[in-house]
Amino acid sequence: MGAVGLKTHIWANNTRSIVLLAGFPVLLVLILYGLQLILMGFGFLPNSGESLGADMGMAASMLAGTIPLALVVAGVWFAIAWFGNQAMIDAMTGARKVTRQDQPELYNLLENLCISRGIKTPTLRIIETDTMNAYASGLSEGHYSVTVTSGLMQALDRDEIEAVLAHELTHILNKDVRTMVIASIFAGIISVIAQLIFRGLFYVRGGGRKNKNAGALIAVGLIIAAIGFALSIVIRLMLSRTREFVADAGSVELTKNPDAMISALRKISGRSYVRAPDDVQGMFLDNEPEKGNLVDEMFATHPPIEKRIAALVEYAGGRDQGPWDPDALEAGVSVTAVPTTTYGTAVPTS
Numbered sequence: 001m002g003a004v005g006l007k008t009h010i011w012a013n014n015t016r017s018i019v020l021l022a023g024f025p026v027l028l029v030l031i032l033y034g035l036q037l038i039l040m041g042f043g044f045l046p047n048s049g050e051s052l053g054a055d056m057g058m059a060a061s062m063l064a065g066t067i068p069l070a071l072v073v074a075g076v077w078f079a080i081a082w083f084g085n086q087a088m089i090d091a092m093t094g095a096r097k098v099t100r101q102d103q104p105e106l107y108n109l110l111e112n113l114c115i116s117r118g119i120k121t122p123t124l125r126i127i128e129t130d131t132m133n134a135y136a137s138g139l140s141e142g143h144y145s146v147t148v149t150s151g152l153m154q155a156l157d158r159d160e161i162e163a164v165l166a167h168e169l170t171h172i173l174n175k176d177v178r179t180m181v182i183a184s185i186f187a188g189i190i191s192v193i194a195q196l197i198f199r200g201l202f203y204v205r206g207g208g209r210k211n212k213n214a215g216a217l218i219a220v221g222l223i224i225a226a227i228g229f230a231l232s233i234v235i236r237l238m239l240s241r242t243r244e245f246v247a248d249a250g251s252v253e254l255t256k257n258p259d260a261m262i263s264a265l266r267k268i269s270g271r272s273y274v275r276a277p278d279d280v281q282g283m284f285l286d287n288e289p290e291k292g293n294l295v296d297e298m299f300a301t302h303p304p305i306e307k308r309i310a311a312l313v314e315y316a317g318g319r320d321q322g323p324w325d326p327d328a329l330e331a332g333v334s335v336t337a338v339p340t341t342t343y344g345t346a347v348p349t350s
Contacts (some may be wrong), residue, residue: 024183035193036221085137086138095127112144117332124147127274132149134148134269138181146168146172160264163257166261168271180284248261262319278301
């Protein structure tokens with residue numbers, strides 16, 4: 001992929017991100033409207049006493065009072081998530097911070113890539129797990145972080161690890177990381193509201209007001225809330241899916257080594273699962289759905305690894321050696337480029 005083509009992809013993705021993120025407040029209002037219809041149906045809010053259309057119009061007029069309150073609550077949530085996002089992600093994934101002294105060779109690989117682009121080196125973190133994955137996180141310069149699993153470090157050689165680090169660094173350079181974190185915060189707000197609505201239905205016994213349109217209002221409200229919740233998921237998926245192709249291309253641009261990115265993806269394929277919430281999974285290097293599960297494949301946050309490899313072969317001139325055979329380890333082939341003597345033990349952090 002040429003530089004012009006890559007920059008065009010980045011511009012298109014960022015434009016799409018702005019449009020999609022602007023849709024989250026609209027979805028929030030849509031879900032609030034659905035909630036008001038449900039509460040009106042159960043008699044907790046006043047009704048017009050007339051037709052279904054009149055009740056829906058009355059619910060719409062109530063938004064003038066509920067939207068400011070909802071925005072205040074959402075704003076508080078957003079502020080907490082903005083300043084505490086890294087601590088939350090670390091708690092959900094089990095990541096721990098490491099220093100140059102802890103992992104000198106890995107740190108040097110990341111630092112050299114950053115020097116080549118004239119940016120500050122992100123904080124380095126590691127997750128102790130045999131699976132292979134990585135992700136970038138953070139919201140602003142000086143707060144970015146790159147996290148890799150110990151399994152990734154053990155299985156990949158030096159060039160492959162460098163390619164993965166370059167992939168994650170591309171997400172930082174393109175501001176993908178910030179967009180994904182913000183999208184996850186918005187999606188989390190909408191998800192909690194939607195869950196409160198649906199779970200609350202099991203405990204609602206009805207208010208003191210009677211409404212002849214109760215059944216229709218509840219049904220319409222549930223449909224609207226469900227649509228808003230579903231669209232928030234679709235927006236989150238759209239934000240992360242195409243970005244992986246661009247980050248793969250960015251890795252090649254940084255390392256000039258498409259073969260390393262291809263072989264890294266081959267090793268990671270089918271071995272990348274890390275236990276974490278869906279919102280965090282969207283930031284990973286790979287989040288491959290279970291094969292044969294059409295629903296998971298339809299709503300996957302990442303394109304299939306086969307398609308990513310095909311793009312690297314076609315546009316970056318890479319060579320695909322086919323699926324990786326872990327049994328090569330038993331034949332005496334060295335696949336560990338970054339010596340790690342601290343896996344499985346507690347490493348002091350600074």
